[in-house]
Amino acid sequence: MSERLQGINHLQTTLRLPLRHVTRVAMSTDSQGVTRRILLADLAATEALGAQIAAGLRKGDAVALEGDLGAGKTTLARAILHALAVTENVPSPTFTLVQTYETPRLAVRHYDFYRVLNPNEIDELGLDEALDEGAALIEWPERAGDRMPDDALHVLLTATGAQSRSAEISGPLRWASFFTESALAR
Secondary structure: OOHHHHHHHHHHHHOOOHHHHHEEEEEEOOOOEEEEEEEOHHHHHHHHHHHHHHHHHOOOOOOEEOOOOOHHHHHHHHHHHHHOOOOOOOOOOOOOOEEEOOOOOOOOEEEOOOOOOOOOHHHOHHHHHHHEEEEEEEEEEEHHHHHHHOOOOOEEEEEEOOOOOOEEEOOHHHHHHHHOOOHHHH
């Protein structure tokens, strides 16, 4: 079996998706971190990725959700929060800048830095406190400048079609073990 097909079969199994949802996977791991590229065919695939990230989320984690307007950042944040058992409506925090959720596992703050003009504003929004108390999902993290934690998990979303997205995932090496089939089977 080719490496490409092995990667697709691995992702199909770990995300428990029908093959039609996953069209290509590229993976690499080095001593510095992990990188994954996943093509998500539809909303179900995005929700499955959100559940996968939620399963590995722990206190102190920052998830940087990157991409253009309409790329699916808020959709992925919703999927992560729903996988963490948030049942309430999950609005985009574009105007409030931050929404706080208490989940059974940990507190999660969902930030949207789109309207942040100066990285100093991040201090007023309590990002450090959010990470001390739980985890943070951060849309438009590039506006945070050096306020973003070095060990953040980055998810770059790119629209590839009307419903499909590409997710480029990179982060600390600890996420590599999370993305393995055996870790997801627990």
